[in-house]
Amino acid sequence: MxxxxxxxxxxxxxxxxxxxxxxxxxxxxxxxxxxxxxxxxxxxxxxxxxxxxxxxxxxxxxxxxxxxxxxxxxxxxxxxxxxxxxxxxxxxxxxAETPVRTLVMVSKEGHCLNDLLYRQSTGALNIEIPAIVSNHPDLARLAAAYDVPFHHVPVVDKADAEARMLALVDELDVDLVVLARYMQILSDDTCRRLEGRAINIHHSFLPSFKGARPYQQAHDRGVKLIGATAHYVTAALDEGPIIDQGVLRVDHRMTAADLARVGRDVESQTLSRAVQLHAESRVLMNGPRTVVFA
Structure with missing residues (x-):
């Protein structure tokens, strides 16, 4: 049943x-x-x-x-x-009008976080951000600029850090968790607990260019397209059901730094689109895939 x-x-x-x-x-x-x-x-x-x-x-x-x-x-x-x-x-x-309470998790890169905060502040995203969690203190000033509580949770002990995050999910009545370039792998238990309500952004068309320095890898391979993939978080790393993807054409004149710069824009836009689709109840799970009503 x-x-x-x-x-x-x-x-x-x-x-x-x-x-x-x-x-x-x-x-x-x-x-x-x-x-x-x-x-x-x-x-x-x-x-x-x-x-x-x-x-x-x-x-x-x-x-x-x-x-x-x-x-x-x-x-x-x-x-x-x-x-x-x-x-x-x-x-x-x-x-439909109820804002989705969204906990954002981030590390040092703030482009996705900044995009979400700005869109939420202007009403472009039907979400409410009660807190930001980060394993580094770097983005505390950005959070303060939008008057959003910032929780620095260093990952010394992964189980303890995840327990603190999940406690905030319960305490703040959070509906959605967004990994906005949060550079930590969540445990299988946490992934299962957040199934269907945690979104991650990946810096390529999955499963290409995993690991460190993805844009350097892309440059070394001479790619002509770079992209980003927003997907639900599962225990299978970067293999969760895909919500949205973005793409941009590049060429041989661009350095690895150029690719990273334009790639940040693709990541931000793709993640925000995925969050918007989820917040508007437009994404339905279909096994390992999704049905997305645009």
């Missing part, structure tokens, strides 16, 4: 809308069943996207809708449960 995820709530003044995402075994009549339920609940569909994966007969759906009378999301979720059980649906119903 598939279980439903916790429901987010929204306490703002602007009338809220809801997003329902689900996956289940494919069969005729699923769209009709869901849209009929929304109509009977007094709902009005603003946007709907669906996908049937014929390779494993799995169905995916994302519906953005309003309900007359502003029925609480928790109540709507309870009402939907019988239909979900009938069709073996794994589902999630959230309020």
């Amino acid at each position: 598939r279980s439903k995820a916790p429901v987010q709530t929204y306490s703002g003044r602007v009338p809220s809308t809801n997003i329902l995402t689900l996956s289940c075994p494919d069969r005729p009549g699923l769209v009709y069943a869901v849209t009929r339920w929304i109509a009977e609940a007094g709902g009005n569909i603003l946007d709907s996207q669906q996908f049937s994966d014929t390779s494993d007969d799995e169905f995916f759906l994302r519906v953005h809708f309003t309900v007359l009378g502003s029925v609480p999301a928790a109540e709507l979720s309870d009402r939907f449960a019988p239909l979900a059980a009938e069709h073996r649906m794994a589902y999630r119903l959230v309020v």
